[in-house]
Structure formats: structure tokens, C-alpha cells
Amino acid sequence: xxxxxxxxxxxxxxxxxxxxxxxxxxxxxxxxxxxxxxxxxxxxxxxxxxxxxxxxxxxxxxxxxxxxxxxxxxxxxxxxxxxxxxxxxxxxxxxxxxxxxxxxxxxxxxxxxxxxxxxxxxxxxxxxxxxxxxxxxxxxxxxxxxxxxxxxxxxxxxxxxxxx
Numbered sequence: 073x074x075x076x077x078x079x080x081x082x083x084x085x086x087x088x089x090x091x092x093x094x095x096x097x098x099x100x101x102x103x104x105x106x107x108x109x110x111x112x113x114x115x116x117x118x119x120x121x122x123x124x125x126x127x128x129x130x131x132x133x134x135x136x137x138x139x140x141x142x143x144x145x146x147x148x149x150x151x152x153x154x155x156x157x158x159x160x161x162x163x164x165x166x167x168x169x170x171x172x173x174x175x176x177x178x179x180x181x182x183x184x185x186x187x188x189x190x191x192x193x194x195x196x197x198x199x200x201x202x203x204x205x206x207x208x209x210x211x212x213x214x215x216x217x218x219x220x221x222x223x224x225x226x227x228x229x230x231x232x233x234x235x236x
Contacts, residue, residue: 077144086120088148092138097127100148105162112225115160115218122149122163122211142182149211150188157213160222165207176207183211195223197230 080090086102102120109116124145153159165172165179176196183194192211199206210226212219 075140075143077147078140080144080148082151086152090144092141094138096138097129098124098141098144099127100124100145102152102159102161108162108229109160109225112221115221115225118156118158118218119160119162119210122161124148143186146182146186146188150191153192153211153213158216159212160216161211162226163209172205172207179209193219193223195226197226199230199233 078090078092080088080100082088088100089097090100091097101123103123105119105121106116109119149161153161165175180196183189191214193214193216194209194211196207196209199208208226208230210222212222216222
């Protein structure tokens, strides 16, 4: 049975917030990321970073896994892409606490088990330098007019970084 996402609020500056039943406040945000795709003028102005995390002031309240967070994060992504169908969402799993692989696996599971997978492409690239890996993804509409360019440019950027 599908769980219902939490109610969320959005602001004019592309920030979304929601509060869980465990009183944990989450923040999801989209920020300009054209600099990653500066060599691709057709799409560079449509690329946005995505991030989501518990607010530090309530993070300590996190207890058991809350399945509704999954549905809320996916609902926020879907809402954003419905309102801005030209958007290409770029994200890197946070590496600060060395849990980036766990984050990648978790988000992959969330996305692949959601209805969003039917409407949106999610392309992954692991960019490794020695033992350090950055797990990156882009998400965009399957109807995006520059879908092929988005895929090719993302792969080219990952290859360029790997070869440095």
C-alpha cells in the first residue's frame, strides 16, 4: 500500500519544507547549477542542483525510518518537474559523513519503486578518484526536448572529471 506523502510548503526561492510525524523538519531545495553544463548552452540554464536533508535543529529527533519521507521527496521532485518541465535536476550524494553510497542506494530504491520512473529519466554516474567516489545523477522528463543532449553532456562531464 502506498503511503501518503507529508504535506509540504514551497517558497518563491525553490525551497520546500515539511515536518514529519516524528517532529523532524526537512528542507528540500533547488539551486542554479548552470556552471556544471557551461559548455552546453542549449541546456545549461535549465540545470539545477537538488538537495534534501533534515533541518539541523530537529535532526536529533530522527528515530525509526519514516517511509513517508521517501514519498514526500519524490512528490517534491515530481511537482518541481511538472511546474518546470524544461528542468534538469542534478545531484551529488553528500560525502561528508562517508554515507554517500548508502544515500545513493536508498535514493535509487525510492526512485525505482515510484511512479516517477515512468515519466522521468534518472541517469547515474559514479565519478571516482582513488577510493573516493562521488555518486551523481540527473533527472529529467522523458519528453524533454534535449533529453539526448542531457544524457550525452552528463556522460561527457563525468568522463572529463575522471580523466583529470
